[in-house]
Amino acid sequence: MVAVPQKKHFIVIGAGIVGLSVGVNLLKDGHAVTVIDRLGPGEGTSKGNGGLLAIGHAVPVGTPDVLRRVPSMLLDPTSPLAVRWNYLPQIAPWLLRFARASMPDQVERIAQALSAILKPAVDAFQPLLKAASAQDLIQARGLLYVYETEDGFRRAQGGFEMRRRLGIRVDYLEDGAVRQLAPGLGVPVRTGVYMPDVQHCIDPYRLTRMLGQAFQQAGGTILQGEVRDFSMGPEGPVGVIAQEASHPCDAVVLAGGAWSRPLLKRLGHDAPLDTERGYHVMLANEIDLRLPVSAGEGYFSAVPMAEGIRLAGTVEFGGLNLPPNPARWDTMTVRARRLFPGLKDSVRSTWMGFRPSMPDSxxxxxxxxxxxxxxxxFGHGHLGLTLGPITGRLVADIAAGRTPPIDIAPYAIERFSGARPNARAM
Ligand SMILES: Cc1cc2nc3c(=O)[nH]c(=O)nc-3n(C[C@H](O)[C@H](O)[C@H](O)COP(=O)(O)OP(=O)(O)OC[C@H]3O[C@@H](n4cnc5c(N)ncnc54)[C@H](O)[C@@H]3O)c2cc1C
Structure with a gap:
């Protein structure tokens, strides 16, 4: 006799790309699903990201080279990596773990785990795009990195070679070929690196909201409210407490992005989640930008989107409460205008978002x-848009008792407690 999986009522906390992907996948298995968000679908970090389905980003953020350069970058206020000094005491333990995860043996292990989850990521998008009728929001044009200096390219080359070893397509291009792909470039390019399999979303906010609508049309419920606590039974949460009301459930999925840690603690767990704040600037669509272009030395991308050109990227350690630093928008805009002199119009809008970042990427x-x-x-860092749909699939597989398409051990929370056999504490 085939075992019939038990249908349950799940409460998913967080209506970002991750929570909604989980919700849609759980509904497909016949579960009842309620998503609770204090704001609404797509109002968190999923709103303003760079839109890249970055399936080539299998190299962790922390590498020996990044680690070597962190101190000088942190001291330069215009650097793409910055710290708000009053946040340094809070972020210090995270940075120590980040340093440990940046050692060569760890980088190799993490890259394998990233590559494994990135491989099925684009396919996992397809059913969700179909359910949301959002196929038009995705474009398959690849991603071009431009390095203006020999030094900049040499520092990045090890990472690109690692990607090649992991089976990711990476083409090195000379100035002429780069210019054909990105005719608006106004600087000499030492080396271009083209990753043909990267796709991008031209409106990540719209995509997330459309996914929210599809979730509701399929029978899911979205509630607005701040989750503060849980009612606990012997096997974990039996209810979620939001806006003074208790919502009973059979299981909870914590998908609260960068804000997940206090709730994690209420569940009796912990993990070193912090935030790498990132910035975006919207400019008018004034140049012939045919595909996303990343400034190799600048750590930001210029992405052609439905409403204009989005400059998105950089990292700032400053926690969840400090206001944005407007100088970071200015620096990114100045750098983009140097790369693309045709970008003359004034800035249309600016945004800062909170990547939910684990020190081991x-x-x-x-x-x-x-x-x-x-x-x-939670904890998808720089890759939450890319990995949202596959995360939804994996959670649904675990809930149904199906064997997931990849080994999920590297993503277990227990890696931080050392409680799991064979897992190394980071
Ligand atoms: C500048 C920038 C560029 C980026 N570019 C890319 C990119 O090109 N490609 C890519 O893949 N990723 C990118 N990212 C990362 C990506 O945006 C995030 O990893 C992703 O959005 C995280 O999704 P999420 O659903 O986990 O979190 P969120 O979208 O932040 O959603 C979490 C939700 O939980 C809710 N919530 C939290 N706590 C509670 C609570 N207690 N009660 C109720 N609700 C709660 C919040 O309101 C929020 O809506 C970028 C990020 C930034 C900042």
Whole structure:
């Protein structure tokens, strides 16, 4: 006799790309699903990201080279990596773990785990795009990195070679070929690096909201409210407390992005989640930008979107409460105008968002080993848009008792407690 999986009522906390992808996948298995968000679909970090389905980004953020350069970058206020000094005491333990994860043996291990989850990421998008009728929001044009200096390219080359070893297509281009792909460039390019398989979303906010609508049309419920606590039973949460009301459930999926840690602690768990704040600037669509272009030395991308050209990127350690630093928008705009002199019009809008970042660049996905009613889907850092749909699929597989398409051990929360056999504490 085939075992019939038990249908449950799941409450998913967070209506970002991750939470909604989880919701849609759980509904497909016949579960009842309620998503609770204090704001609404797509109002968190999923609103303003760079839109890249960055399936080639299998190299972790922390590498020996990045680590060597962190101190000088942190001292330069215009650098793409910055710290708000009053946040340094809070971020210091995260940075120490980041340093440990940047050692060569760790980088190799993390790259394998990133590559494994990135491979099925684009395919996992397809059913969700179809459900949301949002296929038109995705374009398959690749991603071009431009390095203006020999030094900049040499520093990045190891990462590109690692990607090649992992089976990711990477083409090195000379100035002429670069200019054919990006005719608006106004600077001499030492080396271009083209990753043909990267796709991009021309409106990540719209995509997330459309996914929210598809989720509701398929029978899911979205509630607005701030989740503050849980009612707990012997196997974990049996209810979610939001806006003074208790919402009973069979299981909870924590997908609260960068804000997940306090709730994680209420569930009796912990993980070193912090935020790498990132910035975006919207400019008019004044140049012939045919594909996303990343400034190799500048750590930001110029992405052609539905409403104009989005400059997105850089990293700032400053926690969840400090206001944005407007100088970072200015610096990114000045750098983009140097790269693309045709970008003359005034800035249309600016935004800052909170990447939910783990120090080892791997998301936390899975079910608690000690609390079968608690599931985790947060910590996607620079790759949450890319990995949202595959995360939804993995959570649904775990909930249904199906064997997931990849080994999920590297993403387990227990990697931080050392409680899991064979897992190394980071
Ligand atoms: C500048 C920038 C550029 C980026 N570019 C890319 C890119 O090109 N490609 C890519 O793949 N990724 C990119 N990212 C990363 C990506 O945007 C994030 O990883 C992703 O949006 C995280 O999605 P999420 O659903 O986990 O979080 P969010 O979208 O932040 O959603 C979490 C939701 O949880 C809700 N919430 C939290 N706590 C509670 C609570 N207690 N009660 C109720 N609701 C709660 C919040 O309101 C929020 O709506 C970028 C990020 C930034 C900042």
């Amino acid at each position: 791997l998301p936390v996905i899975g079910r608690s080993a000690s609390m079968p009613r608690a599931y985790f889907a």
